[in-house]
Amino acid sequence: EVQLVQSGAEVKKPGESLKISCQTSGYSFTSYWLAWVRQMPGKGLEWMGIIYPGDSDTTYSPSFQGHVTISADKSISTAYLQWSSLKASDTATYYCALRIGYDSSGYYHHWGQGTLVTVSS
Amino acid sequence: SYVLTQPPSVSVAPGKTARITCERNNIGSKSVHWYQKKPGQAPVLVIYYDSDRPSGIPERFSGSNSGNTATLTISRVEAGDEADYYCQVWDGGNGLYVFGTGTKVTVL
Numbered sequence: 001e002v003q004l005v006q007s008g009a010e011v012k013k014p015g016e017s018l019k020i021s022c023q024t025s026g027y028s029f030t031s032y033w034l035a036w037v038r039q040m041p042g043k044g045l046e047w048m049g050i051i052y053p054g055d056s057d058t059t060y061s062p063s064f065q066g067h068v069t070i071s072a073d074k075s076i077s078t079a080y081l082q083w084s085s086l087k088a089s090d091t092a093t094y095y096c097a098l099r100i101g102y103d104s105s106g107y108y109h110h111w112g113q114g115t116l117v118t119v120s121s
Numbered sequence: 122s123y124v125l126t127q128p129p130s131v132s133v134a135p136g137k138t139a140r141i142t143c144e145r146n147n148i149g150s151k152s153v154h155w156y157q158k159k160p161g162q163a164p165v166l167v168i169y170y171d172s173d174r175p176s177g178i179p180e181r182f183s184g185s186n187s188g189n190t191a192t193l194t195i196s197r198v199e200a201g202d203e204a205d206y207y208c209q210v211w212d213g214g215n216g217l218y219v220f221g222t223g224t225k226v227t228v229l
Binding site: 046061 | 122151152154156158163164165166169170175205207209210211213216217218219220221222223
């Protein structure tokens with residue numbers, strides 16, 4: 001059974017750094033792309049970026065490029081999303097999602113439970 | 122930027138049919154996927170590759186895609202179908218994935 005288990009809720013101050021995780025199991029971690037998706041309070045889903053853990057090839061949405069870093073640790077089948085300097089506007093729920101499908105137009109069939117990040121002074 | 126336009130809201134009576142559109146020029150040439158999102162829960166895939174249904178998703182959910190419009194149809198709507206629905210495509214030109222603006226389905 002495929003499982004994506006995310007780290008718990010975080011409360012941070014503006015300017016602080018943060019790294020949240022998505023621990024996976026039940027499939028070959030290095031063989032599938034894994035994405036991060038943001039949902040700000042009361043807003044829609046936003047695709048942030050995607051990583052191929054096999055070689056750490058990463059693509060970012062222009063909206064998030066330079067503000068977050070996506071990484072993966074093959075040894076523990078875990079992906080990460082990190083910020084070096086949080087802003088209040090980073091307050092949102094973040095989801096990791098596993099891309100399935102026979103090509104790049106694939107879909108996200110498995111999702112983590114979400115990590116709520118609150119940034120407030 | 123690549124925008125997928127959905128109606129903000131759709132209201133439907135129980136037992137009736139809800140149709141949610143996702144519009145973009147020539148979207149018919151893309152593979153469209155649909156997700157159901159309820160408050161406090163992770164998104165759930167309900168349709169993939171335009172019209173395929175994952176196991177566990179009721180047959181009441183169906184999809185189509187042609188021309189400039191992709192459509193998610195929910196037949197015999199139930200109270201439990203009340204949620205936000207998002208379409209999603211891959212913009213091959215930029216290598217990016219895009220979600221639609223989202224549609225809130227309200228069951229009257």
